[in-house]
Amino acid sequence: MLDFLNRHLMHPLAARRARSRHLDYLRVLERTQYDPPEVVRARQLVALKVQLRHAYDTVPYYRAAWRAAGAHPDDVRSLADLEAFPVLTKADIRRHERDLIAAGYDPAKLRLKRTSGSTGVPLNIRIDEPAARWKLACTVRSDEWSGWRLGQRVAKVWGNPEYRQFGLRGRLRNHLLDRAVYLDTLDLTPGRIAAFVAAIRRHRPGLVFGHAHSLYLLACAMKKAGVDDVRPNGIISTAMILHDWQRVVIEQVFGCPVTNRYGCEEVSLIASECEAHHGLHLNADSVYAEVPADGKLLVTDLSNRAMPLIRYRIGDVVVSAGGRLCRCGRGLPLIERVEGREADYVVTPAGRLISGISLTENFALHIPGTAQVQVVQETVHHLRIRMVADAGFDAAARRKVAELVRETFGPGVRWDLELVDAIPQEASGKYRFCISHVARDHLRALSA
Numbered sequence: 001m002l003d004f005l006n007r008h009l010m011h012p013l014a015a016r017r018a019r020s021r022h023l024d025y026l027r028v029l030e031r032t033q034y035d036p037p038e039v040v041r042a043r044q045l046v047a048l049k050v051q052l053r054h055a056y057d058t059v060p061y062y063r064a065a066w067r068a069a070g071a072h073p074d075d076v077r078s079l080a081d082l083e084a085f086p087v088l089t090k091a092d093i094r095r096h097e098r099d100l101i102a103a104g105y106d107p108a109k110l111r112l113k114r115t116s117g118s119t120g121v122p123l124n125i126r127i128d129e130p131a132a133r134w135k136l137a138c139t140v141r142s143d144e145w146s147g148w149r150l151g152q153r154v155a156k157v158w159g160n161p162e163y164r165q166f167g168l169r170g171r172l173r174n175h176l177l178d179r180a181v182y183l184d185t186l187d188l189t190p191g192r193i194a195a196f197v198a199a200i201r202r203h204r205p206g207l208v209f210g211h212a213h214s215l216y217l218l219a220c221a222m223k224k225a226g227v228d229d230v231r232p233n234g235i236i237s238t239a240m241i242l243h244d245w246q247r248v249v250i251e252q253v254f255g256c257p258v259t260n261r262y263g264c265e266e267v268s269l270i271a272s273e274c275e276a277h278h279g280l281h282l283n284a285d286s287v288y289a290e291v292p293a294d295g296k297l298l299v300t301d302l303s304n305r306a307m308p309l310i311r312y313r314i315g316d317v318v319v320s321a322g323g324r325l326c327r328c329g330r331g332l333p334l335i336e337r338v339e340g341r342e343a344d345y346v347v348t349p350a351g352r353l354i355s356g357i358s359l360t361e362n363f364a365l366h367i368p369g370t371a372q373v374q375v376v377q378e379t380v381h382h383l384r385i386r387m388v389a390d391a392g393f394d395a396a397a398r399r400k401v402a403e404l405v406r407e408t409f410g411p412g413v414r415w416d417l418e419l420v421d422a423i424p425q426e427a428s429g430k431y432r433f434c435i436s437h438v439a440r441d442h443l444r445a446l447s448a
């Protein structure tokens with residue numbers, strides 16, 4: 001009953017108050033997802049041409065870069081013609097942040113997304129409001145493929161719960177509208193996990209959401225405690241590699257299939273599994289994706305006009321589905337899988353567990369002058385922090401490292417800072433955010 005009211009009353013009211021059309025967008029997207037592949041492609045070509053024209057006319061960076069490369073929006077007649085345009089790297093974005101903002105947009109009035117992206121490189125991306133609403137609608141559409149319905153309560157296993165950043169208003173909104181229950185992955189103890197399990201048994205969330213390694217850890221703890229009565233409608237694993245051995249345990253404990261989702265802060269949702277769980281459907285309504293021969297995914301944002309990302313090399317390696325169609329009947333193209341991000345949990349001397357992906361994100365975003373970061377836990381009392389630094393890295397930044405280590409791990413943890421030129425990806429294309437040589441035993445103790 002409460003779910004029904006929340007979906008049909010609270011969400012529409014909140015959308016109207018915020019003058020957001022995302023629920024209207026959602027209705028359109030629910031219909032068009034079943035259009036045939038050629039219709040989807042034709043729509044993408046139109047959207048792509050509009051975005052290229054806009055970028056050429058209003059974004060100084062692209063006008064200069066494309067002129068130098070001899071590429072022009074008028075020459076684009078098919079999706080493949082995009083290949084004539086230069087690739088946009090993370091380094092380009094860091095260097096030309098201002099020149100990537102379209103004329104007529106005031107950066108102060110845009111949504112700022114700060115992210116350490118898929119390879120630990122911090123970026124500032126600005127998104128206009130209509131694009132943010134459109135992306136939200138796209139995300140809700142694919143999240144509902146998991147079995148969850150908008151309006152049902154969500155349980156999030158996540159670092160830095162969003163609502164805390166917005167004070168009382170955020171808490172109130174969370175209480176009435178989002179109704180999310182959180183397990184903070186920056187501070188996991190057996191006690192906190194037990195309290196969270198008690199909360200989700202009480203609140204019966206429609207969706208359990210989190211990073212693969214955190215969902216797995218939660219499932220192991222529940223299995224060990226003999227909890228088998230939490231039955232969500234959907235489970236969404238996002239932002240990192242979901243291994244089959246993790247999927248098996250999570251699905252067994254919750255009695256519900258896991259939906260693997262792939263996205264990033266820069267462009268939001270990129271791809272998601274549907275009910276068929278056989279490959280991931282690209283979010284063709286908001287991004288155009290290219291999988292070159294080396295597998296290094298290029299995304300073009302079709303909706304954000306304020307800071308268009310065109311042929312952006314995101315840093316993840318993707319395996320193409322070779323044009324295979326999904327048996328669900330949706331015309332949205334498929335990719336087979338993402339060889340994306342991988343991170344270990346680390347453990348503090350006090351026995352707290354910390355999600356590696358949340359940890360490195362925290363470091364990358366809070367230490368000034370960080371161009372890329374990786375944390376290696378050698379022993380419980382010794383960390384090696386590998387960092388690519390830029391001009392903004394100074395003595396104050398070094399003090400910030402000390403402060404973060406002390407806050408996160410407690411006193412008495414020694415750390416070495418290694419300034420390096422690059423943090424290479426592994427041969428498979430995986431990027432390891434965080435490596436721990438000691439957490440394995442603690443994790444085993446939780447799950448055995």
Ligand SMILES: [Zn+2]
Pocket residue numbers: 274275276281326327328329330
């Ligand atoms: Zn499908």
